[in-house]
Amino acid sequence: MDFSETELLAAITRVFGGSGSRISVGPGDDAAVAAHGSGDLVLTTDALVEGVHFRRDVTTPRDLGYKAIAVNLSDVAAMAASPRYAVCALTLSEAVDAAWVMELAGGMRECCDEFAVSLVGGNLARGRDVTIAVTVTGEVVPGRAVRRDGARPGDHLVVTGSLGGAAAGLRLAEQRSWNDAERDALRRHVRPTPRVGEAGVLARHGVTSMIDVSDGLALDLSRVCAASDVGARLDVRRLPVHPAATSDEALRGGEDYELLATLPSHEAVAAARSELDDAFGVALAEIGVIIEEGFVALDERGDERPLEPEGWDHFR
Amino acid sequence: MDFSETELLAAITRVFGGSGSRISVGPGDDAAVAAHGSGDLVLTTDALVEGVHFRRDVTTPRDLGYKAIAVNLSDVAAMAASPRYAVCALTLSEAVDAAWVMELAGGMRECCDEFAVSLVGGNLARGRDVTIAVTVTGEVVPGRAVRRDGARPGDHLVVTGSLGGAAAGLRLAEQRSWNDAERDALRRHVRPTPRVGEAGVLARHGVTSMIDVSDGLALDLSRVCAASDVGARLDVRRLPVHPAATSDEALRGGEDYELLATLPSHEAVAAARSELDDAFGVALAEIGVIIEEGFVALDERGDERPLEPEGWDHFR
Numbered sequence: 294m295d296f297s298e299t300e301l302l303a304a305i306t307r308v309f310g311g312s313g314s315r316i317s318v319g320p321g322d323d324a325a326v327a328a329h330g331s332g333d334l335v336l337t338t339d340a341l342v343e344g345v346h347f348r349r350d351v352t353t354p355r356d357l358g359y360k361a362i363a364v365n366l367s368d369v370a371a372m373a374a375s376p377r378y379a380v381c382a383l384t385l386s387e388a389v390d391a392a393w394v395m396e397l398a399g400g401m402r403e404c405c406d407e408f409a410v411s412l413v414g415g416n417l418a419r420g421r422d423v424t425i426a427v428t429v430t431g432e433v434v435p436g437r438a439v440r441r442d443g444a445r446p447g448d449h450l451v452v453t454g455s456l457g458g459a460a461a462g463l464r465l466a467e468q469r470s471w472n473d474a475e476r477d478a479l480r481r482h483v484r485p486t487p488r489v490g491e492a493g494v495l496a497r498h499g500v501t502s503m504i505d506v507s508d509g510l511a512l513d514l515s516r517v518c519a520a521s522d523v524g525a526r527l528d529v530r531r532l533p534v535h536p537a538a539t540s541d542e543a544l545r546g547g548e549d550y551e552l553l554a555t556l557p558s559h560e561a562v563a564a565a566r567s568e569l570d571d572a573f574g575v576a577l578a579e580i581g582v583i584i585e586e587g588f589v590a591l592d593e594r595g596d597e598r599p600l601e602p603e604g605w606d607h608f609r
Numbered sequence: 610m611d612f613s614e615t616e617l618l619a620a621i622t623r624v625f626g627g628s629g630s631r632i633s634v635g636p637g638d639d640a641a642v643a644a645h646g647s648g649d650l651v652l653t654t655d656a657l658v659e660g661v662h663f664r665r666d667v668t669t670p671r672d673l674g675y676k677a678i679a680v681n682l683s684d685v686a687a688m689a690a691s692p693r694y695a696v697c698a699l700t701l702s703e704a705v706d707a708a709w710v711m712e713l714a715g716g717m718r719e720c721c722d723e724f725a726v727s728l729v730g731g732n733l734a735r736g737r738d739v740t741i742a743v744t745v746t747g748e749v750v751p752g753r754a755v756r757r758d759g760a761r762p763g764d765h766l767v768v769t770g771s772l773g774g775a776a777a778g779l780r781l782a783e784q785r786s787w788n789d790a791e792r793d794a795l796r797r798h799v800r801p802t803p804r805v806g807e808a809g810v811l812a813r814h815g816v817t818s819m820i821d822v823s824d825g826l827a828l829d830l831s832r833v834c835a836a837s838d839v840g841a842r843l844d845v846r847r848l849p850v851h852p853a854a855t856s857d858e859a860l861r862g863g864e865d866y867e868l869l870a871t872l873p874s875h876e877a878v879a880a881a882r883s884e885l886d887d888a889f890g891v892a893l894a895e896i897g898v899i900i901e902e903g904f905v906a907l908d909e910r911g912d913e914r915p916l917e918p919e920g921w922d923h924f925r
Contacts, residue, residue: 300707334650334694334746336694336696336729336730336744336746337696337730338696338697338698338730338731338732338742338744339698339732340698340700340732340734340740340742342700342734342735342736342740343736344736344737345734345735345736346734378650378652380652380653380654380744381654382654382655382656382698382742382743382744384656384658384740391616413652414652414653414654415654416654416655416656418656418658418661418662419658419661420658420659420660420661420738420740421660421737421738422736422737422738424656424658424700424736424740424742426654426656426698426740426742427698428652428654428696428698428744430650430652430746
């Protein structure tokens with residue numbers, strides 16, 4: 294195709310720009326935030342497409358259903374909102390039978406139940422490939438949604454959990470047997486955990502910006518920097534690399550669904566880390582700092598080099 | 610496939626049944642209604658799939674974008690709610706270029722603007738076929754959403770506008786030239802009008818049930834009857850057949866997006882008809898009556914015969 298995903302998104306966002314004053318966050322962030330009644334309604338949509346996001350001979354329909362909901366909850370979480378309702382537009386091919394679809398629905402239900410979300414509607418169509426398009430709404434106190442554009446020079450860059458596991462899982466899927474770390478990586482690939490409660494903790498400790506790492510750390514960090522009009526210095530030595538992953542998978546692999554956030558002080562990082570560990574047993578790694586301009590990495594030897602904002606792009 | 614759309618929808622609805630008390634209307638109606646802040650949030654989703662709902666060599670991307678929004682607004686209208694926000698999960702194939710996508714976005718914007726709806730987010734993926742999955746939210750005063758299950762014996766069956774035009778337009782698309790009626794039918798096929806304001810008028814006059822005619826009058830009427838546990842006697846002679854359509858297209862053709870509703874009295878029908886004519890220049894035809902049980906039609910000669918609930922099913 295004659296365009297990158299980023300270019301096309303930016304162009305479409307311009308077509309829909311200049312929306313009304315009831316929209317706090319429109320296109321271009323993890324999810325939209327709009328006034329609704331007395332609260333702010335959060336709305337996000339994401340699709341899993343056969344042959345692109347999954348293969349039916351590799352992923353079970355139950356895992357697939359779980360993931361279709363989870364990736365949307367991750368976007369709601371990245372706004373520091375509470376997910377509430379989901380709808381699904383499902384396109385089915387001739388190759389799937391009713392049992393497959395029921396397993397898919399069961400996996401969706403499983404994830405919904407785990408996070409107290411209600412799937413309240415949907416639509417079915419047929420097509421050549423299976424496509425699962427899910428939309429999730431969420432609620433947030435008006436004005437409290439955490440956007441991508443609030444990072445400021447001096448802010449501490451943090452990330453939850455570990456990185457590269459999902460990419461490693463994808464790489465290891467064809468193996469016949471796995472060790473414990475590899476098995477965990479596989480699980481992260483097929484059944485990611487949206488960091489819903491974790492996002493609330495980070496918000497309470499004053500995050501200035503937040504995004505979920507869906508297209509790779511380098512690319513998603515570059516999006517925060519672009520939206521906030523700042524730079525970043527990433528310390529590659531401090532990345533929480535998943536035990537089955539390579540450092541490149543941690544830097545550029547997609548689908549980890551961890552939270553990348555900026556916090557204003559060392560004290561805030563320490564307090565958030567302690568609470569995340571107590572409440573969820575989830576680590577919080579400090580991996581760099583926001584700077585005025587430039588997008589650089591400190592490599593394994595401590596040398597500074599330019600960081601390429603490369604990762605998963607659907608159209609390259 | 611080994612199932613009909615109706616069977617599969619019913620089965621999936623069971624998987625998601627028993628939802629919380631904050632959901633007034635869950636799966637199985639035109640759209641979902643759920644408590645949100647002080648009002649009721651309405652949420653619906655619908656997808657247009659290449660090769661099933663449209664062909665790129667026949668439909669312009671601008672019309673397609675308009676229609677992708679319009680079909681969702683029609684579902685919100687059928688709940689007697691006001692549409693507010695939209696999101697779109699777009700799957701693009703290698704065959705479309707950026708200009709095509711921008712025209713599509715332009716058409717979506719056009720329909721959104723016409724009905725004061727804001728498209729607040731979306732997602733892009735690639736795939737073998739183009740799929741446009743749109744979700745729209747709406748607002749309604751708590752408890753005032755109009756469902757499918759409120760029709761009662763003795764209610765008057767009414768429908769807005771005309772029927773069969775969209776089906777005729779699909780049939781006539783391959784012709785080289787068209788008369789005025791045929792041109793209007795084509796327009797109804799590529800660019801349907803959601804009856805948003807009209808639904809509000811019907812609601813004010815006390816409709817007991819409402820549905821938008823998307824899969825054909827006979828099939829959609831059968832859904833109202835099944836949900837309400839009643840029957841219907843449809844007077845085929847009184848159908849408002851579009852001038853370019855056959856009576857079978859009016860009875861079974863899909864995609865008209867007119868409103869099919871039940872009103873409790875002759876006075877309500879007369880008052881709603883007068884207001885719809887004044888405010889929108891849209892006709893309201895009385896086409897039958899709700900009965901205790903049975904699903905029958907009065908044919909051209911006034912003879913009663915069984916009515917088959919046949920129409921558009923994605924999986925037959």
